[in-house]
Amino acid sequence: xxxxxxxxxxxxxxxxxxxxxxxxxxxxxxxxxxxxxxxxxxxxxxxxxxxxxxxxxxxxxxxxxxxxxxxxxxxxxxxxxxxxxxxxxxxxxxxxxxxxxxxxxxxxxxxxxxxxxxxxxxxxxxxxxxxxxxxxxxxxxxxxxxxxxxxxxxxxxxxxxxxxxxxxxxxxxxxxxxxxxxxxxxxxxxxxxxxxxxxxxxxxxxxxxxxxxxxxxxxxxxxxxxxxxxxxxxxxxxxxxxxxxxxxxxxxxxxxxxxxxxxxxxxxxxxxxxxxxxxxxxxxxxxxxxxxxxxxxxxxxxxxxxxxx
Amino acid sequence: xxxxxxxxxxxxxxxxxxxxxxxxxxxxxxxxxxxxxxxxxxxxxxxxxxxxxxxxxxxxxxxxxxxxxxxxxxxxxxxxxxxxxxxxxxxxxxxxxxxxxxxxxxxxxxxxxxxxxxxxxxxxxxxxxxxxxxxxxxxxxxxxxxxxxxxxxxxxxxxxxxxxxxxxxxxxxxxxxxxxxxxxxxxxxxxxxxxxxxxxxxxxxxxxxxxxxxxxxxxxxxxxxxxxxxxxxxxxxxxxxxxxxxxxxxxxxxxxxxx
Numbered sequence: 001x002x003x004x005x006x007x008x009x010x011x012x013x014x015x016x017x018x019x020x021x022x023x024x025x026x027x028x029x030x031x032x033x034x035x036x037x038x039x040x041x042x043x044x045x046x047x048x049x050x051x052x053x054x055x056x057x058x059x060x061x062x063x064x065x066x067x068x069x070x071x072x073x074x075x076x077x078x079x080x081x082x083x084x085x086x087x088x089x090x091x092x093x094x095x096x097x098x099x100x101x102x103x104x105x106x107x108x109x110x111x112x113x114x115x116x117x118x119x120x121x122x123x124x125x126x127x128x129x130x131x132x133x134x135x136x137x138x139x140x141x142x143x144x145x146x147x148x149x150x151x152x153x154x155x156x157x158x159x160x161x162x163x164x165x166x167x168x169x170x171x172x173x174x175x176x177x178x179x180x181x182x183x184x185x186x187x188x189x190x191x192x193x194x195x196x197x198x199x200x201x202x203x204x205x206x207x208x209x210x211x212x213x214x215x216x217x218x219x220x221x222x223x224x225x226x227x228x229x230x231x232x233x234x235x236x237x238x239x240x241x242x243x244x245x246x247x248x249x250x251x252x253x254x255x256x257x258x259x260x261x262x263x264x265x266x267x268x269x270x271x272x273x274x275x276x277x278x279x280x281x282x283x284x285x286x287x288x289x290x291x292x293x294x295x296x297x298x299x300x301x302x303x304x305x306x307x308x309x
Numbered sequence: 310x311x312x313x314x315x316x317x318x319x320x321x322x323x324x325x326x327x328x329x330x331x332x333x334x335x336x337x338x339x340x341x342x343x344x345x346x347x348x349x350x351x352x353x354x355x356x357x358x359x360x361x362x363x364x365x366x367x368x369x370x371x372x373x374x375x376x377x378x379x380x381x382x383x384x385x386x387x388x389x390x391x392x393x394x395x396x397x398x399x400x401x402x403x404x405x406x407x408x409x410x411x412x413x414x415x416x417x418x419x420x421x422x423x424x425x426x427x428x429x430x431x432x433x434x435x436x437x438x439x440x441x442x443x444x445x446x447x448x449x450x451x452x453x454x455x456x457x458x459x460x461x462x463x464x465x466x467x468x469x470x471x472x473x474x475x476x477x478x479x480x481x482x483x484x485x486x487x488x489x490x491x492x493x494x495x496x497x498x499x500x501x502x503x504x505x506x507x508x509x510x511x512x513x514x515x516x517x518x519x520x521x522x523x524x525x526x527x528x529x530x531x532x533x534x535x536x537x538x539x540x541x542x543x544x545x546x547x548x549x550x551x552x553x554x555x556x557x558x559x560x561x562x563x564x565x566x567x568x
Contacts, residue, residue: 153435161410164399170381171391173414
């Protein structure tokens, strides 16, 4: 039981990373893209190939996976980001499937027995889940902080402006195309990193695990948590993973087949759209105008903590 | 001195000629009115100049530079700001964030020159930059007297204030030329009177204003120059007094007198 919970924690970490990427694309910039499984796939494969065939360490393959996924995101983004709304959704859906089909055609079995990742001589094996949970959640935290910094900077605001109104954003001097592509590439790169961690944990990659359902699940995560709110998205990842392993956790696999998940996710999307379209936590409203710098704020917090003691 | 001139500007949509061979010019420091019946091509002309749409033929010169066919974001960086006929605010952003968007390209020029390095700087020093932008944005909110709503969502503002916020956002970019597309549409007389004060204040800041408006009282009171369009063609140009007497203009608005 506890083992299962740990497994859910690991997978929700991987999905939280993906959801942060998807949030950058859909939540901040407002582009409805459905090919995160594709970026996930590329990240996984790059790590798998680099670790297995070239014997390069996992840590080196991590940035390469991000770059590769980002580059593919760029290739996909340049032609498709002229499209809007549903059309963009369909185009990216197709491209995500293309990536998976290429992988299937090259090798339908995938790659197995990939060497383990190690850090300072410690090997992250699949049996020792605790270490892996720490590893993945440290990265979730890092990307959460990086993303928050982006969201509350001039660049993040420009992305939000594009989501709200493209024409107005243009007349505010924002190069909409450039920002859209940058945001897409960034989201794709984070998806690639998530794929890298997936490989490091399972030590196998197979094309069948990067289906369209993964993209839907990631989108569902973002919608459930709250678009444009990184905190909410991480919460969403945890809930979605919990739901998708619910039957196995409670031993009800015979009564509720795994295929029912697709129905449950669909239901979640519909229910959320009707009752809480802003997501569980809603949008992150950032109060500008706190005239203190980050350092001063930290000092203030430290002071308050010290005062309590 | 003419700050903006259009030379034989034409825009065709398929067979429809929305703007036909218009030579429109704006004198620096004055308030120029652009009037005409519905469908006369006023907004289309605005869209050509601000880069939202591209002209079929003709050239646009702003401040000595040819800006024909430049994308909107480049045009706005040269110093042309605008508001929209149907309000286009960032509704899910706060009021002060809306004005900060107007300042988007006004901060972070040096010492990082490359565009990429500027973006990196904006990312790393976001807090410092935010503070600077916030203070400048608040000055504009003070100017319009809506600073108490700074942290509200833009969508929650009453209609008149939304119009003002849009003007504030446009002004925040420190433009040389400001286009107002029907700023008084849907306003009650009190709000319109307030708007007239606002336009007066903007003129005293040294910003050249061009406005499309149907409210004749407003146009005749605050405009120094008026250009009249009808069916995409310029039919008159001159001071408010001259326009009031102009036969073609009266005909366009009221129809021809039966002999």
